[in-house]
Amino acid sequence: MELGAEARLCVRCRGVKSLCRRPTCPILIKFESHLAVSTKLLGRTLFGATPPEVLVGSKLWPQATIGPLLTPIKEDVRKLSEPSLLYGRSLDDVVALRSQLVRSTFKSHVKAARKSSKLLDLTRELSISSEPVDVEASFKKPLKPVLKFDDTLAPSGMSGSLTDLKVVGNVSAPSKVESLVDDRDVRAATAVRELYEYGISNYYIVRLLSLGLLGVPKDRVLVPSRWSITAIDSILSNGLAKRIADFDELNEVHVFSQSHLGNHYEVVLAPGPLSYEMVEIWLPNSVFMPNAKSAFIGSDHETWRGRVDFSKAGGGYYAMKLPVYEYLHKIRRQAFAFVLREVSSEYYVAIGSWKMREALREVFKRPPRKFNSIDEALKDVSSRVFTPFEKWFKRASLLRSYLSQAKLIKFINRMKGGYQ
Numbered sequence: 001m002e003l004g005a006e007a008r009l010c011v012r013c014r015g016v017k018s019l020c021r022r023p024t025c026p027i028l029i030k031f032e033s034h035l036a037v038s039t040k041l042l043g044r045t046l047f048g049a050t051p052p053e054v055l056v057g058s059k060l061w062p063q064a065t066i067g068p069l070l071t072p073i074k075e076d077v078r079k080l081s082e083p084s085l086l087y088g089r090s091l092d093d094v095v096a097l098r099s100q101l102v103r104s105t106f107k108s109h110v111k112a113a114r115k116s117s118k119l120l121d122l123t124r125e126l127s128i129s130s131e132p133v134d135v136e137a138s139f140k141k142p143l144k145p146v147l148k149f150d151d152t153l154a155p156s157g158m159s160g161s162l163t164d165l166k167v168v169g170n171v172s173a174p175s176k177v178e179s180l181v182d183d184r185d186v187r188a189a190t191a192v193r194e195l196y197e198y199g200i201s202n203y204y205i206v207r208l209l210s211l212g213l214l215g216v217p218k219d220r221v222l223v224p225s226r227w228s229i230t231a232i233d234s235i236l237s238n239g240l241a242k243r244i245a246d247f248d249e250l251n252e253v254h255v256f257s258q259s260h261l262g263n264h265y266e267v268v269l270a271p272g273p274l275s276y277e278m279v280e281i282w283l284p285n286s287v288f289m290p291n292a293k294s295a296f297i298g299s300d301h302e303t304w305r306g307r308v309d310f311s312k313a314g315g316g317y318y319a320m321k322l323p324v325y326e327y328l329h330k331i332r333r334q335a336f337a338f339v340l341r342e343v344s345s346e347y348y349v350a351i352g353s354w355k356m357r358e359a360l361r362e363v364f365k366r367p368p369r370k371f372n373s374i375d376e377a378l379k380d381v382s383s384r385v386f387t388p389f390e391k392w393f394k395r396a397s398l399l400r401s402y403l404s405q406a407k408l409i410k411f412i413n414r415m416k417g418g419y420q
Contacts, residue, residue, distance in 0.1 A: 020285070044139040044141065044142055044143075046135075047072065048070050048135065048137075049070070049134050050068045050070050050077070050135055051101075052081075052126045053101070053207070054068050054069065055067060056210045056223060058224030058226055058227065061110065061224065062110045063109055064109070064110050064222045064224065065105050065106075066106060066119075067104035067106055068123050069102065069156055070135060070137055071100050071102060073100060074132075074134065079097060081101070083203060083357070083358050087358040087359070087362065091261055091346075091347070094155075101156045102143060102156070103156045103157070104159075106120075108222065110221045110222040113220045113221050118165075122167055123165070126171065127207040127211050127213070129172055129173055130172055130173055130204065138165075142160075143158040143159065143160040144159060150350050151287075151352065153225060153226055155349075155350075174200065177208070180214060187215055188214040188215030188216075192235045196239075202236060202322070202357075203354070206232050209231065210223050230318050230319075233315075233321065233322045234321075237318065240322075240329045243329060244274050244329055245304065245334060248334070249271045249272060249335065250270065250271050250272075252370050252371065252372065253370065253373065254268070254335075255267065255268055255381060256364060256368050257369075257381075258359050258360070258362065260355065260362075262286070262344045262346030263341060263344075263359065264342045264343075264385065264386075265356075266340040267337070267363065268339075268374065268377050270335060270336045270402065271336070272336035274304050274334040275337065275398060276302055276321055276338075277397075277399055278300055278301070278340075279298070279299045279338075280297070280343070281385075282295060282343045283342065284345070285345035286345055286347050287343075287347055287350050288350070297395050299396060300314075316341070316353055320356050320357070320360055323357055323361045336402050342385055342387060374402070374403065
């Protein structure tokens with residue numbers, strides 16, 4: 001098999017020559033973390049805990065590779081998994097912490113969610129818990145390091161085929177979770193919204209949906225984690241949209257800015273019916289653009305009518321949409337929402353979509369900069385974005401339409417004034 005350009009570069013470099021121009025070699029970071037974990041593992045057995053966190057793979061669909069993420073560490077396990085605790089750490093720290101999680105795996109058909117089997121039942125028991133749980137796991141072979149980074153899923157460390165699993169600690173879950181897991185009549189989307197309104201985090205709900213624990217029993221299936229993450233973001237933001245549509249429009253233009261882990265975000269909220277557009281810029285030497293000479297610019301949007309083509313939008317689109325809609329719901333206003341994400345070479349290893357969701361949630365905790373017009377707001381935004389305005393603006397079709405409409409309304413108002 002022929003290696004791709006990036007792989008050939010890594011083979012030549014071996015983490016020594018800095019040929020990729022990234023500040024730190026992600027491969028070496030991960031191997032160093034694996035080494036720290038491996039010294040605590042004895043043979044093929046792991047005594048430790050789960051945060052809890054579970055991964056359901058999509059590669060073999062409709063077969064699924066499932067398993068809880070485990071760690072030999074028992075103290076302060078949450079910091080390895082909880083996005084709110086990972087937020088604010090450096091990329092090196094995030095990778096080092098996440099690499100202390102061992103991905104245990106076993107295979108099952110997606111429809112096995114409607115039946116009972118030992119490993120699946122125990123995994124589901126762990127996933128329902130709201131607190132870390134002590135476990136004992138046995139593996140078919142000694143654990144091996146697997147170098148996988150993803151912009152939807154958070155990274156994990158070693159991986160091993162699970163042969164036995166014992167729940168040693170106590171499993172505790174909110175009564176609302178237990179009630180909806182046991183409910184045989186509530187549809188999955190309804191259960192998702194009910195849990196969210198009750199105060200259950202979207203990350204917790206992802207576990208439940210992934211393991212087929214929500215919905216009418218005959219329809220329950222195992223859902224790959226990457227699909228569940230995006231589905232939960234979509235279900236929750238669409239539910240919020242129905243409420244936001246009844247609110248008054250924002251009466252001025254608000255701008256929020258945030259830089260986090262090599263990702264820069266600009267959010268513009270402007271008066272108008274609820275709509276959403278995202279423009280994403282990947283600069284050369286960022287994690288998926290190692291040898292590019294120019295930036296990649298992509299975009300997607302939806303009007304107040306909602307999306308038409310669901311196949312286009314990626315996980316990042318929905319990961320940033322949810323916190324925007326959460327904020328609009330909180331301030332009880334609807335608006336045209338424009339989000340720009342620019343990814344620099346500082347983002348040298350993919351760590352999952354949680355970083356986008358949490359970065360925007362964090363930025364909305366701060367007061368916005370306020371402007372009388374969107375033209376002024378865009379000038380402010382452009383001053384903090386590396387990519388020239390004209391390059392990304394031509395990809396922002398909804399923003400261009402909004403500006404044209406705003407100018408038309410301004411012209412009509414001037415004409416009305418002239419006739420008075």
